[in-house]
Amino acid sequence: MRKLGCFGLLVVLAAIGAAFIGLQYWAGPGPLKRTTSVQIASGTSLATASVQLEKAGAIGSASQFRLFARFLGSDAPIKAGEYRLPARLSQADILKVLQGGKTLQRFVTIPEGWPSVMVKKALDKTPGLEGAAPVPGEGTVLPDSYSFERGYTKAFMIERMQGAMTRYLAAAWEKRKPGIAVTTPRDALILASIVEKETGKPSERRMVAAVYSNRLKRGMMLQADPTVIYPVTKGLPLGRRILRSELQANNGYNTYAMTGLPAGPICNPGRASIDAVLDPEQSSALYFVADGTGGHVFADTLEQHNANVQKWYAIRKSRGEM
Known part of the structure:
Protein backbone atom coordinates (compact mmCIF):
# COMPACT_ATOMS: atom_id res chain seq x y z
CA MET A 1 0.00 0.00 0.00
CA ARG A 2 2.82 2.35 0.89
CA LYS A 3 4.51 1.64 -2.46
CA LEU A 4 1.26 2.33 -4.31
CA GLY A 5 0.86 5.58 -2.41
CA CYS A 6 4.38 6.66 -3.33
CA PHE A 7 3.78 5.73 -6.98
CA GLY A 8 0.57 7.77 -7.03
CA LEU A 9 2.38 10.73 -5.56
CA LEU A 10 5.06 10.45 -8.21
CA VAL A 11 2.42 10.37 -10.93
CA VAL A 12 0.80 13.49 -9.52
CA LEU A 13 4.14 15.25 -9.25
CA ALA A 14 5.02 14.20 -12.79
CA ALA A 15 1.69 15.53 -14.04
CA ILE A 16 2.24 18.82 -12.21
CA GLY A 17 5.73 19.05 -13.64
CA ALA A 18 4.50 18.35 -17.17
CA ALA A 19 1.77 20.95 -16.80
CA PHE A 20 4.30 23.49 -15.56
CA ILE A 21 6.63 22.77 -18.47
CA GLY A 22 3.70 23.02 -20.87
CA LEU A 23 2.62 26.34 -19.46
CA GLN A 24 6.18 27.61 -19.64
CA TYR A 25 6.39 26.50 -23.25
CA TRP A 26 3.09 28.19 -24.09
CA ALA A 27 3.26 31.34 -21.97
CA GLY A 28 7.01 31.77 -21.55
CA PRO A 29 9.39 33.69 -23.83
CA GLY A 30 9.18 32.56 -27.43
CA PRO A 31 12.02 31.70 -29.84
CA LEU A 32 11.78 34.87 -31.99
CA LYS A 33 15.20 36.55 -31.92
CA ARG A 34 14.20 39.96 -33.29
CA THR A 35 11.04 41.95 -33.94
CA THR A 36 9.41 40.86 -37.19
CA SER A 37 6.14 41.21 -39.02
CA VAL A 38 3.83 38.60 -40.51
CA GLN A 39 1.07 39.10 -43.06
CA ILE A 40 -2.06 37.04 -42.49
CA ALA A 41 -4.19 36.94 -45.63
CA SER A 42 -7.97 37.08 -45.51
CA GLY A 43 -9.49 33.65 -44.92
CA THR A 44 -6.28 32.16 -43.50
CA SER A 45 -6.88 29.29 -41.05
CA LEU A 46 -5.02 28.83 -37.79
CA ALA A 47 -3.28 25.82 -39.32
CA THR A 48 -1.93 27.88 -42.24
CA ALA A 49 -1.03 30.79 -39.97
CA SER A 50 0.90 28.48 -37.63
CA VAL A 51 3.05 27.30 -40.55
CA GLN A 52 3.78 30.96 -41.43
CA LEU A 53 4.71 31.64 -37.80
CA GLU A 54 7.06 28.68 -37.71
CA LYS A 55 8.80 29.81 -40.92
CA ALA A 56 9.16 33.30 -39.45
CA GLY A 57 10.79 31.81 -36.33
CA ALA A 58 8.07 33.10 -34.01
CA ILE A 59 7.14 29.62 -32.77
CA GLY A 60 9.06 26.38 -32.50
CA SER A 61 6.49 23.99 -33.94
CA ALA A 62 3.31 24.65 -35.92
CA SER A 63 1.68 21.42 -34.75
CA GLN A 64 2.47 22.05 -31.09
CA PHE A 65 1.25 25.65 -31.41
CA ARG A 66 -2.10 24.40 -32.72
CA LEU A 67 -2.33 21.80 -29.93
CA PHE A 68 -1.71 24.30 -27.16
CA ALA A 69 -3.98 26.86 -28.84
CA ARG A 70 -6.77 24.31 -28.83
CA PHE A 71 -6.51 23.47 -25.12
CA LEU A 72 -5.11 26.64 -23.56
CA GLY A 73 -6.07 29.42 -25.95
CA SER A 74 -9.28 31.16 -26.89
CA ASP A 75 -11.39 29.71 -29.69
CA ALA A 76 -11.86 33.16 -31.26
CA PRO A 77 -10.95 33.29 -34.98
CA ILE A 78 -7.73 34.93 -36.13
CA LYS A 79 -8.04 38.11 -38.21
CA ALA A 80 -6.37 39.12 -41.44
CA GLY A 81 -3.74 41.85 -41.54
CA GLU A 82 -0.09 42.60 -40.95
CA TYR A 83 1.14 42.09 -37.40
CA ARG A 84 4.33 43.19 -35.69
CA LEU A 85 5.66 40.55 -33.32
CA PRO A 86 8.27 41.69 -30.77
CA ALA A 87 11.27 39.48 -30.04
CA ARG A 88 10.67 36.71 -27.47
CA LEU A 89 6.87 37.17 -27.60
CA SER A 90 5.18 34.12 -26.06
CA GLN A 91 3.07 31.80 -28.16
CA ALA A 92 0.07 32.59 -25.98
CA ASP A 93 0.49 36.28 -26.70
CA ILE A 94 1.05 35.65 -30.41
CA LEU A 95 -2.35 33.94 -30.55
CA LYS A 96 -3.93 36.88 -28.71
CA VAL A 97 -2.35 39.31 -31.19
CA LEU A 98 -3.75 37.43 -34.19
CA GLN A 99 -7.18 37.13 -32.59
CA GLY A 100 -7.24 40.75 -31.41
CA GLY A 101 -6.84 42.18 -34.90
CA LYS A 102 -4.55 45.03 -33.84
CA THR A 103 -2.69 45.18 -37.10
CA LEU A 104 0.54 47.00 -37.83
CA GLN A 105 -0.18 50.57 -38.94
CA ARG A 106 2.06 52.05 -41.60
CA PHE A 107 1.92 55.72 -42.54
CA VAL A 108 2.91 57.93 -45.42
CA THR A 109 2.98 61.67 -44.66
CA ILE A 110 2.37 64.42 -47.22
CA PRO A 111 3.43 67.81 -45.78
CA GLU A 112 1.50 70.98 -46.55
CA GLY A 113 2.71 72.75 -49.65
CA TRP A 114 4.34 69.76 -51.34
CA PRO A 115 4.03 69.72 -55.13
CA SER A 116 2.57 66.60 -56.69
CA VAL A 117 5.93 65.43 -58.03
CA MET A 118 7.03 65.10 -54.39
CA VAL A 119 3.86 63.20 -53.52
CA LYS A 120 4.66 60.59 -56.15
CA LYS A 121 8.27 60.42 -55.00
CA ALA A 122 7.17 59.82 -51.40
CA LEU A 123 4.83 57.00 -52.46
CA ASP A 124 7.54 55.41 -54.60
CA LYS A 125 9.92 55.40 -51.63
CA THR A 126 7.43 54.02 -49.10
CA PRO A 127 8.03 50.32 -48.29
CA GLY A 128 4.92 48.16 -48.37
CA LEU A 129 3.12 49.98 -51.19
CA GLU A 130 2.77 48.16 -54.48
CA GLY A 131 2.25 49.01 -58.13
CA ALA A 132 2.84 52.23 -60.00
CA ALA A 133 0.96 55.49 -60.09
CA PRO A 134 1.23 58.66 -62.17
CA VAL A 135 1.92 62.10 -60.72
CA PRO A 136 -1.43 63.24 -59.29
CA GLY A 137 -2.96 66.46 -60.53
CA GLU A 138 -1.48 69.49 -58.81
CA GLY A 139 -3.60 70.59 -55.86
CA THR A 140 -5.73 67.44 -55.84
CA VAL A 141 -4.05 65.82 -52.80
CA LEU A 142 -4.89 66.84 -49.22
CA PRO A 143 -1.70 66.98 -47.10
CA ASP A 144 -1.96 64.66 -44.10
CA SER A 145 -0.65 61.39 -42.67
CA TYR A 146 -2.34 58.37 -44.24
CA SER A 147 -2.28 54.89 -42.75
CA PHE A 148 -2.01 51.79 -44.89
CA GLU A 149 -1.30 48.09 -44.71
CA ARG A 150 1.31 46.16 -46.65
CA GLY A 151 0.02 45.34 -50.10
CA TYR A 152 -1.96 48.53 -50.65
CA THR A 153 -1.30 50.07 -54.06
CA LYS A 154 0.09 53.53 -54.71
CA ALA A 155 -2.85 54.24 -56.99
CA PHE A 156 -5.27 53.44 -54.17
CA MET A 157 -3.41 55.77 -51.81
CA ILE A 158 -3.60 58.61 -54.33
CA GLU A 159 -7.34 58.01 -54.67
CA ARG A 160 -7.69 58.28 -50.88
CA MET A 161 -5.68 61.51 -50.76
CA GLN A 162 -7.66 63.01 -53.61
CA GLY A 163 -10.95 61.96 -52.06
CA ALA A 164 -9.90 63.65 -48.81
CA MET A 165 -9.15 66.90 -50.68
CA THR A 166 -12.45 66.80 -52.57
CA ARG A 167 -14.43 66.32 -49.37
CA TYR A 168 -12.55 68.96 -47.39
CA LEU A 169 -12.70 71.60 -50.10
CA ALA A 170 -16.43 71.04 -50.57
CA ALA A 171 -17.13 71.33 -46.83
CA ALA A 172 -14.91 74.42 -46.46
CA TRP A 173 -16.56 76.10 -49.47
CA GLU A 174 -19.96 75.73 -47.86
CA LYS A 175 -18.66 77.70 -44.85
CA ARG A 176 -16.97 80.49 -46.88
CA LYS A 177 -17.42 84.08 -45.79
CA PRO A 178 -19.46 86.36 -48.06
CA GLY A 179 -17.65 88.83 -50.29
CA ILE A 180 -14.47 86.82 -50.76
CA ALA A 181 -12.38 87.30 -53.90
CA VAL A 182 -12.80 83.81 -55.38
CA THR A 183 -16.03 82.59 -56.95
CA THR A 184 -15.43 78.85 -57.33
CA PRO A 185 -13.89 76.08 -55.21
CA ARG A 186 -11.14 75.58 -57.82
CA ASP A 187 -10.20 79.27 -57.67
CA ALA A 188 -10.09 78.96 -53.88
CA LEU A 189 -7.73 75.99 -54.26
CA ILE A 190 -5.46 77.91 -56.65
CA LEU A 191 -5.25 80.93 -54.34
CA ALA A 192 -4.72 78.67 -51.31
CA SER A 193 -1.73 77.08 -53.05
CA ILE A 194 -0.14 80.52 -53.45
CA VAL A 195 -0.80 81.40 -49.81
CA GLU A 196 0.73 78.06 -48.79
CA LYS A 197 3.95 78.75 -50.69
CA GLU A 198 4.23 82.39 -49.58
CA THR A 199 4.35 81.87 -45.82
CA GLY A 200 5.33 79.12 -43.43
CA LYS A 201 3.88 80.93 -40.41
CA PRO A 202 0.36 79.79 -39.54
CA SER A 203 -0.42 83.16 -37.94
CA GLU A 204 0.18 84.94 -41.27
CA ARG A 205 -1.95 82.85 -43.58
CA ARG A 206 -5.15 84.89 -43.28
CA MET A 207 -3.21 88.13 -43.72
CA VAL A 208 -1.40 86.87 -46.84
CA ALA A 209 -4.78 85.68 -48.14
CA ALA A 210 -6.15 89.18 -47.50
CA VAL A 211 -3.38 90.82 -49.56
CA TYR A 212 -3.97 88.59 -52.58
CA SER A 213 -7.75 88.85 -52.21
CA ASN A 214 -7.49 92.65 -52.20
CA ARG A 215 -5.31 92.56 -55.30
CA LEU A 216 -7.73 90.28 -57.13
CA LYS A 217 -10.67 92.55 -56.32
CA ARG A 218 -8.77 95.59 -57.63
CA GLY A 219 -7.60 93.88 -60.79
CA MET A 220 -3.95 94.19 -59.75
CA MET A 221 -1.27 91.67 -60.65
CA LEU A 222 -0.64 89.22 -57.83
CA GLN A 223 3.13 89.32 -58.41
CA ALA A 224 3.74 86.14 -56.45
CA ASP A 225 7.23 84.69 -56.89
CA PRO A 226 6.15 81.05 -56.37
CA THR A 227 3.90 81.25 -59.45
CA VAL A 228 6.90 82.30 -61.53
CA ILE A 229 8.96 79.39 -60.26
CA TYR A 230 6.31 76.69 -60.72
CA PRO A 231 6.54 76.28 -64.53
CA VAL A 232 10.33 76.06 -64.23
CA THR A 233 10.58 73.40 -61.51
CA LYS A 234 7.03 71.99 -61.13
CA GLY A 235 7.07 73.14 -57.53
CA LEU A 236 10.55 72.02 -56.51
CA PRO A 237 12.99 74.59 -55.05
CA LEU A 238 14.56 76.84 -57.68
CA GLY A 239 17.95 77.05 -55.96
CA ARG A 240 18.82 80.40 -57.49
CA ARG A 241 17.41 83.88 -58.08
CA ILE A 242 14.54 84.28 -60.53
CA LEU A 243 15.77 85.34 -63.99
CA ARG A 244 14.46 88.45 -65.73
CA SER A 245 13.30 86.27 -68.62
CA LEU A 278 -12.28 81.42 -47.59
CA ASP A 279 -12.05 83.65 -44.51
CA PRO A 280 -9.23 86.17 -45.03
CA GLU A 281 -8.21 88.79 -42.52
CA GLN A 282 -10.16 92.04 -42.60
CA SER A 283 -7.42 94.30 -43.96
CA SER A 284 -6.73 96.83 -46.70
CA ALA A 285 -3.12 95.67 -47.13
CA LEU A 286 -1.88 95.27 -50.71
CA TYR A 287 1.81 94.49 -50.17
CA PHE A 288 4.12 92.43 -47.99
CA VAL A 289 7.82 91.73 -47.76
CA ALA A 290 10.05 89.62 -45.51
CA ASP A 291 10.85 91.13 -42.12
CA GLY A 292 14.06 89.23 -41.39
CA THR A 293 12.56 86.97 -38.71
CA GLY A 294 10.91 84.40 -40.95
CA GLY A 295 7.71 86.42 -41.21
CA HIS A 296 6.48 89.38 -43.22
CA VAL A 297 5.58 93.03 -42.75
CA PHE A 298 2.44 94.27 -44.50
CA ALA A 299 1.59 97.63 -46.05
CA ASP A 300 -1.49 99.39 -47.42
CA THR A 301 0.35 101.74 -49.78
CA LEU A 302 3.24 101.46 -52.20
CA GLU A 303 5.11 104.15 -50.30
CA GLN A 304 4.90 102.13 -47.07
CA HIS A 305 5.88 98.99 -48.95
CA ASN A 306 8.95 100.60 -50.53
CA ALA A 307 10.12 101.71 -47.09
CA ASN A 308 9.68 98.15 -45.81
CA VAL A 309 11.61 96.80 -48.79
CA GLN A 310 14.53 99.12 -48.01
CA LYS A 311 14.56 97.84 -44.43
CA TRP A 312 14.65 94.28 -45.75
CA TYR A 313 17.53 95.12 -48.10
CA ALA A 314 19.44 96.61 -45.16
CA ILE A 315 18.93 93.40 -43.19
CA ARG A 316 20.19 91.28 -46.10
CA LYS A 317 23.23 93.51 -46.57
CA SER A 318 24.07 93.17 -42.87
CA ARG A 319 23.97 89.40 -43.31
CA GLY A 320 26.22 89.52 -46.35
CA GLU A 321 23.45 88.30 -48.67
CA MET A 322 23.64 91.30 -51.01
Missing part, protein backbone atom coordinates in the same frame (compact mmCIF):
# COMPACT_ATOMS: atom_id res chain seq x y z
CA GLU A 246 11.23 84.19 -66.18
CA LEU A 247 9.58 87.34 -64.80
CA GLN A 248 8.60 88.24 -68.35
CA ALA A 249 7.44 84.79 -69.45
CA ASN A 250 3.86 84.38 -70.65
CA ASN A 251 2.96 80.84 -69.59
CA GLY A 252 -0.31 81.05 -67.70
CA TYR A 253 1.40 81.01 -64.30
CA ASN A 254 3.58 84.13 -64.24
CA THR A 255 1.58 86.58 -62.12
CA TYR A 256 4.11 89.32 -62.91
CA ALA A 257 2.92 89.27 -66.53
CA MET A 258 -0.83 88.81 -66.05
CA THR A 259 -3.71 89.76 -63.80
CA GLY A 260 -5.91 87.25 -62.05
CA LEU A 261 -5.09 83.77 -60.86
CA PRO A 262 -2.60 81.43 -62.54
CA ALA A 263 -3.83 78.56 -64.68
CA GLY A 264 -3.83 76.08 -61.80
CA PRO A 265 -2.58 75.29 -58.31
CA ILE A 266 1.18 75.44 -57.72
CA CYS A 267 1.24 72.93 -54.84
CA ASN A 268 -1.05 70.89 -52.63
CA PRO A 269 -2.29 73.35 -49.98
CA GLY A 270 -3.25 72.28 -46.48
CA ARG A 271 -6.49 72.87 -44.64
CA ALA A 272 -5.32 76.07 -42.96
CA SER A 273 -4.45 77.79 -46.24
CA ILE A 274 -7.78 76.79 -47.77
CA ASP A 275 -9.57 78.14 -44.71
CA ALA A 276 -7.56 81.38 -44.89
CA VAL A 277 -8.64 82.05 -48.47
Whole structure:
Protein backbone atom coordinates (compact mmCIF):
# COMPACT_ATOMS: atom_id res chain seq x y z
CA MET A 1 0.00 0.00 0.00
CA ARG A 2 2.82 2.35 0.89
CA LYS A 3 4.51 1.64 -2.46
CA LEU A 4 1.26 2.33 -4.31
CA GLY A 5 0.86 5.58 -2.41
CA CYS A 6 4.38 6.66 -3.33
CA PHE A 7 3.78 5.73 -6.98
CA GLY A 8 0.57 7.77 -7.03
CA LEU A 9 2.38 10.73 -5.56
CA LEU A 10 5.06 10.45 -8.21
CA VAL A 11 2.42 10.37 -10.93
CA VAL A 12 0.80 13.49 -9.52
CA LEU A 13 4.14 15.25 -9.25
CA ALA A 14 5.02 14.20 -12.79
CA ALA A 15 1.69 15.53 -14.04
CA ILE A 16 2.24 18.82 -12.21
CA GLY A 17 5.73 19.05 -13.64
CA ALA A 18 4.50 18.35 -17.17
CA ALA A 19 1.77 20.95 -16.80
CA PHE A 20 4.30 23.49 -15.56
CA ILE A 21 6.63 22.77 -18.47
CA GLY A 22 3.70 23.02 -20.87
CA LEU A 23 2.62 26.34 -19.46
CA GLN A 24 6.18 27.61 -19.64
CA TYR A 25 6.39 26.50 -23.25
CA TRP A 26 3.09 28.19 -24.09
CA ALA A 27 3.26 31.34 -21.97
CA GLY A 28 7.01 31.77 -21.55
CA PRO A 29 9.39 33.69 -23.83
CA GLY A 30 9.18 32.56 -27.43
CA PRO A 31 12.02 31.70 -29.84
CA LEU A 32 11.78 34.87 -31.99
CA LYS A 33 15.20 36.55 -31.92
CA ARG A 34 14.20 39.96 -33.29
CA THR A 35 11.04 41.95 -33.94
CA THR A 36 9.41 40.86 -37.19
CA SER A 37 6.14 41.21 -39.02
CA VAL A 38 3.83 38.60 -40.51
CA GLN A 39 1.07 39.10 -43.06
CA ILE A 40 -2.06 37.04 -42.49
CA ALA A 41 -4.19 36.94 -45.63
CA SER A 42 -7.97 37.08 -45.51
CA GLY A 43 -9.49 33.65 -44.92
CA THR A 44 -6.28 32.16 -43.50
CA SER A 45 -6.88 29.29 -41.05
CA LEU A 46 -5.02 28.83 -37.79
CA ALA A 47 -3.28 25.82 -39.32
CA THR A 48 -1.93 27.88 -42.24
CA ALA A 49 -1.03 30.79 -39.97
CA SER A 50 0.90 28.48 -37.63
CA VAL A 51 3.05 27.30 -40.55
CA GLN A 52 3.78 30.96 -41.43
CA LEU A 53 4.71 31.64 -37.80
CA GLU A 54 7.06 28.68 -37.71
CA LYS A 55 8.80 29.81 -40.92
CA ALA A 56 9.16 33.30 -39.45
CA GLY A 57 10.79 31.81 -36.33
CA ALA A 58 8.07 33.10 -34.01
CA ILE A 59 7.14 29.62 -32.77
CA GLY A 60 9.06 26.38 -32.50
CA SER A 61 6.49 23.99 -33.94
CA ALA A 62 3.31 24.65 -35.92
CA SER A 63 1.68 21.42 -34.75
CA GLN A 64 2.47 22.05 -31.09
CA PHE A 65 1.25 25.65 -31.41
CA ARG A 66 -2.10 24.40 -32.72
CA LEU A 67 -2.33 21.80 -29.93
CA PHE A 68 -1.71 24.30 -27.16
CA ALA A 69 -3.98 26.86 -28.84
CA ARG A 70 -6.77 24.31 -28.83
CA PHE A 71 -6.51 23.47 -25.12
CA LEU A 72 -5.11 26.64 -23.56
CA GLY A 73 -6.07 29.42 -25.95
CA SER A 74 -9.28 31.16 -26.89
CA ASP A 75 -11.39 29.71 -29.69
CA ALA A 76 -11.86 33.16 -31.26
CA PRO A 77 -10.95 33.29 -34.98
CA ILE A 78 -7.73 34.93 -36.13
CA LYS A 79 -8.04 38.11 -38.21
CA ALA A 80 -6.37 39.12 -41.44
CA GLY A 81 -3.74 41.85 -41.54
CA GLU A 82 -0.09 42.60 -40.95
CA TYR A 83 1.14 42.09 -37.40
CA ARG A 84 4.33 43.19 -35.69
CA LEU A 85 5.66 40.55 -33.32
CA PRO A 86 8.27 41.69 -30.77
CA ALA A 87 11.27 39.48 -30.04
CA ARG A 88 10.67 36.71 -27.47
CA LEU A 89 6.87 37.17 -27.60
CA SER A 90 5.18 34.12 -26.06
CA GLN A 91 3.07 31.80 -28.16
CA ALA A 92 0.07 32.59 -25.98
CA ASP A 93 0.49 36.28 -26.70
CA ILE A 94 1.05 35.65 -30.41
CA LEU A 95 -2.35 33.94 -30.55
CA LYS A 96 -3.93 36.88 -28.71
CA VAL A 97 -2.35 39.31 -31.19
CA LEU A 98 -3.75 37.43 -34.19
CA GLN A 99 -7.18 37.13 -32.59
CA GLY A 100 -7.24 40.75 -31.41
CA GLY A 101 -6.84 42.18 -34.90
CA LYS A 102 -4.55 45.03 -33.84
CA THR A 103 -2.69 45.18 -37.10
CA LEU A 104 0.54 47.00 -37.83
CA GLN A 105 -0.18 50.57 -38.94
CA ARG A 106 2.06 52.05 -41.60
CA PHE A 107 1.92 55.72 -42.54
CA VAL A 108 2.91 57.93 -45.42
CA THR A 109 2.98 61.67 -44.66
CA ILE A 110 2.37 64.42 -47.22
CA PRO A 111 3.43 67.81 -45.78
CA GLU A 112 1.50 70.98 -46.55
CA GLY A 113 2.71 72.75 -49.65
CA TRP A 114 4.34 69.76 -51.34
CA PRO A 115 4.03 69.72 -55.13
CA SER A 116 2.57 66.60 -56.69
CA VAL A 117 5.93 65.43 -58.03
CA MET A 118 7.03 65.10 -54.39
CA VAL A 119 3.86 63.20 -53.52
CA LYS A 120 4.66 60.59 -56.15
CA LYS A 121 8.27 60.42 -55.00
CA ALA A 122 7.17 59.82 -51.40
CA LEU A 123 4.83 57.00 -52.46
CA ASP A 124 7.54 55.41 -54.60
CA LYS A 125 9.92 55.40 -51.63
CA THR A 126 7.43 54.02 -49.10
CA PRO A 127 8.03 50.32 -48.29
CA GLY A 128 4.92 48.16 -48.37
CA LEU A 129 3.12 49.98 -51.19
CA GLU A 130 2.77 48.16 -54.48
CA GLY A 131 2.25 49.01 -58.13
CA ALA A 132 2.84 52.23 -60.00
CA ALA A 133 0.96 55.49 -60.09
CA PRO A 134 1.23 58.66 -62.17
CA VAL A 135 1.92 62.10 -60.72
CA PRO A 136 -1.43 63.24 -59.29
CA GLY A 137 -2.96 66.46 -60.53
CA GLU A 138 -1.48 69.49 -58.81
CA GLY A 139 -3.60 70.59 -55.86
CA THR A 140 -5.73 67.44 -55.84
CA VAL A 141 -4.05 65.82 -52.80
CA LEU A 142 -4.89 66.84 -49.22
CA PRO A 143 -1.70 66.98 -47.10
CA ASP A 144 -1.96 64.66 -44.10
CA SER A 145 -0.65 61.39 -42.67
CA TYR A 146 -2.34 58.37 -44.24
CA SER A 147 -2.28 54.89 -42.75
CA PHE A 148 -2.01 51.79 -44.89
CA GLU A 149 -1.30 48.09 -44.71
CA ARG A 150 1.31 46.16 -46.65
CA GLY A 151 0.02 45.34 -50.10
CA TYR A 152 -1.96 48.53 -50.65
CA THR A 153 -1.30 50.07 -54.06
CA LYS A 154 0.09 53.53 -54.71
CA ALA A 155 -2.85 54.24 -56.99
CA PHE A 156 -5.27 53.44 -54.17
CA MET A 157 -3.41 55.77 -51.81
CA ILE A 158 -3.60 58.61 -54.33
CA GLU A 159 -7.34 58.01 -54.67
CA ARG A 160 -7.69 58.28 -50.88
CA MET A 161 -5.68 61.51 -50.76
CA GLN A 162 -7.66 63.01 -53.61
CA GLY A 163 -10.95 61.96 -52.06
CA ALA A 164 -9.90 63.65 -48.81
CA MET A 165 -9.15 66.90 -50.68
CA THR A 166 -12.45 66.80 -52.57
CA ARG A 167 -14.43 66.32 -49.37
CA TYR A 168 -12.55 68.96 -47.39
CA LEU A 169 -12.70 71.60 -50.10
CA ALA A 170 -16.43 71.04 -50.57
CA ALA A 171 -17.13 71.33 -46.83
CA ALA A 172 -14.91 74.42 -46.46
CA TRP A 173 -16.56 76.10 -49.47
CA GLU A 174 -19.96 75.73 -47.86
CA LYS A 175 -18.66 77.70 -44.85
CA ARG A 176 -16.97 80.49 -46.88
CA LYS A 177 -17.42 84.08 -45.79
CA PRO A 178 -19.46 86.36 -48.06
CA GLY A 179 -17.65 88.83 -50.29
CA ILE A 180 -14.47 86.82 -50.76
CA ALA A 181 -12.38 87.30 -53.90
CA VAL A 182 -12.80 83.81 -55.38
CA THR A 183 -16.03 82.59 -56.95
CA THR A 184 -15.43 78.85 -57.33
CA PRO A 185 -13.89 76.08 -55.21
CA ARG A 186 -11.14 75.58 -57.82
CA ASP A 187 -10.20 79.27 -57.67
CA ALA A 188 -10.09 78.96 -53.88
CA LEU A 189 -7.73 75.99 -54.26
CA ILE A 190 -5.46 77.91 -56.65
CA LEU A 191 -5.25 80.93 -54.34
CA ALA A 192 -4.72 78.67 -51.31
CA SER A 193 -1.73 77.08 -53.05
CA ILE A 194 -0.14 80.52 -53.45
CA VAL A 195 -0.80 81.40 -49.81
CA GLU A 196 0.73 78.06 -48.79
CA LYS A 197 3.95 78.75 -50.69
CA GLU A 198 4.23 82.39 -49.58
CA THR A 199 4.35 81.87 -45.82
CA GLY A 200 5.33 79.12 -43.43
CA LYS A 201 3.88 80.93 -40.41
CA PRO A 202 0.36 79.79 -39.54
CA SER A 203 -0.42 83.16 -37.94
CA GLU A 204 0.18 84.94 -41.27
CA ARG A 205 -1.95 82.85 -43.58
CA ARG A 206 -5.15 84.89 -43.28
CA MET A 207 -3.21 88.13 -43.72
CA VAL A 208 -1.40 86.87 -46.84
CA ALA A 209 -4.78 85.68 -48.14
CA ALA A 210 -6.15 89.18 -47.50
CA VAL A 211 -3.38 90.82 -49.56
CA TYR A 212 -3.97 88.59 -52.58
CA SER A 213 -7.75 88.85 -52.21
CA ASN A 214 -7.49 92.65 -52.20
CA ARG A 215 -5.31 92.56 -55.30
CA LEU A 216 -7.73 90.28 -57.13
CA LYS A 217 -10.67 92.55 -56.32
CA ARG A 218 -8.77 95.59 -57.63
CA GLY A 219 -7.60 93.88 -60.79
CA MET A 220 -3.95 94.19 -59.75
CA MET A 221 -1.27 91.67 -60.65
CA LEU A 222 -0.64 89.22 -57.83
CA GLN A 223 3.13 89.32 -58.41
CA ALA A 224 3.74 86.14 -56.45
CA ASP A 225 7.23 84.69 -56.89
CA PRO A 226 6.15 81.05 -56.37
CA THR A 227 3.90 81.25 -59.45
CA VAL A 228 6.90 82.30 -61.53
CA ILE A 229 8.96 79.39 -60.26
CA TYR A 230 6.31 76.69 -60.72
CA PRO A 231 6.54 76.28 -64.53
CA VAL A 232 10.33 76.06 -64.23
CA THR A 233 10.58 73.40 -61.51
CA LYS A 234 7.03 71.99 -61.13
CA GLY A 235 7.07 73.14 -57.53
CA LEU A 236 10.55 72.02 -56.51
CA PRO A 237 12.99 74.59 -55.05
CA LEU A 238 14.56 76.84 -57.68
CA GLY A 239 17.95 77.05 -55.96
CA ARG A 240 18.82 80.40 -57.49
CA ARG A 241 17.41 83.88 -58.08
CA ILE A 242 14.54 84.28 -60.53
CA LEU A 243 15.77 85.34 -63.99
CA ARG A 244 14.46 88.45 -65.73
CA SER A 245 13.30 86.27 -68.62
CA GLU A 246 11.23 84.19 -66.18
CA LEU A 247 9.58 87.34 -64.80
CA GLN A 248 8.60 88.24 -68.35
CA ALA A 249 7.44 84.79 -69.45
CA ASN A 250 3.86 84.38 -70.65
CA ASN A 251 2.96 80.84 -69.59
CA GLY A 252 -0.31 81.05 -67.70
CA TYR A 253 1.40 81.01 -64.30
CA ASN A 254 3.58 84.13 -64.24
CA THR A 255 1.58 86.58 -62.12
CA TYR A 256 4.11 89.32 -62.91
CA ALA A 257 2.92 89.27 -66.53
CA MET A 258 -0.83 88.81 -66.05
CA THR A 259 -3.71 89.76 -63.80
CA GLY A 260 -5.91 87.25 -62.05
CA LEU A 261 -5.09 83.77 -60.86
CA PRO A 262 -2.60 81.43 -62.54
CA ALA A 263 -3.83 78.56 -64.68
CA GLY A 264 -3.83 76.08 -61.80
CA PRO A 265 -2.58 75.29 -58.31
CA ILE A 266 1.18 75.44 -57.72
CA CYS A 267 1.24 72.93 -54.84
CA ASN A 268 -1.05 70.89 -52.63
CA PRO A 269 -2.29 73.35 -49.98
CA GLY A 270 -3.25 72.28 -46.48
CA ARG A 271 -6.49 72.87 -44.64
CA ALA A 272 -5.32 76.07 -42.96
CA SER A 273 -4.45 77.79 -46.24
CA ILE A 274 -7.78 76.79 -47.77
CA ASP A 275 -9.57 78.14 -44.71
CA ALA A 276 -7.56 81.38 -44.89
CA VAL A 277 -8.64 82.05 -48.47
CA LEU A 278 -12.28 81.42 -47.59
CA ASP A 279 -12.05 83.65 -44.51
CA PRO A 280 -9.23 86.17 -45.03
CA GLU A 281 -8.21 88.79 -42.52
CA GLN A 282 -10.16 92.04 -42.60
CA SER A 283 -7.42 94.30 -43.96
CA SER A 284 -6.73 96.83 -46.70
CA ALA A 285 -3.12 95.67 -47.13
CA LEU A 286 -1.88 95.27 -50.71
CA TYR A 287 1.81 94.49 -50.17
CA PHE A 288 4.12 92.43 -47.99
CA VAL A 289 7.82 91.73 -47.76
CA ALA A 290 10.05 89.62 -45.51
CA ASP A 291 10.85 91.13 -42.12
CA GLY A 292 14.06 89.23 -41.39
CA THR A 293 12.56 86.97 -38.71
CA GLY A 294 10.91 84.40 -40.95
CA GLY A 295 7.71 86.42 -41.21
CA HIS A 296 6.48 89.38 -43.22
CA VAL A 297 5.58 93.03 -42.75
CA PHE A 298 2.44 94.27 -44.50
CA ALA A 299 1.59 97.63 -46.05
CA ASP A 300 -1.49 99.39 -47.42
CA THR A 301 0.35 101.74 -49.78
CA LEU A 302 3.24 101.46 -52.20
CA GLU A 303 5.11 104.15 -50.30
CA GLN A 304 4.90 102.13 -47.07
CA HIS A 305 5.88 98.99 -48.95
CA ASN A 306 8.95 100.60 -50.53
CA ALA A 307 10.12 101.71 -47.09
CA ASN A 308 9.68 98.15 -45.81
CA VAL A 309 11.61 96.80 -48.79
CA GLN A 310 14.53 99.12 -48.01
CA LYS A 311 14.56 97.84 -44.43
CA TRP A 312 14.65 94.28 -45.75
CA TYR A 313 17.53 95.12 -48.10
CA ALA A 314 19.44 96.61 -45.16
CA ILE A 315 18.93 93.40 -43.19
CA ARG A 316 20.19 91.28 -46.10
CA LYS A 317 23.23 93.51 -46.57
CA SER A 318 24.07 93.17 -42.87
CA ARG A 319 23.97 89.40 -43.31
CA GLY A 320 26.22 89.52 -46.35
CA GLU A 321 23.45 88.30 -48.67
CA MET A 322 23.64 91.30 -51.01
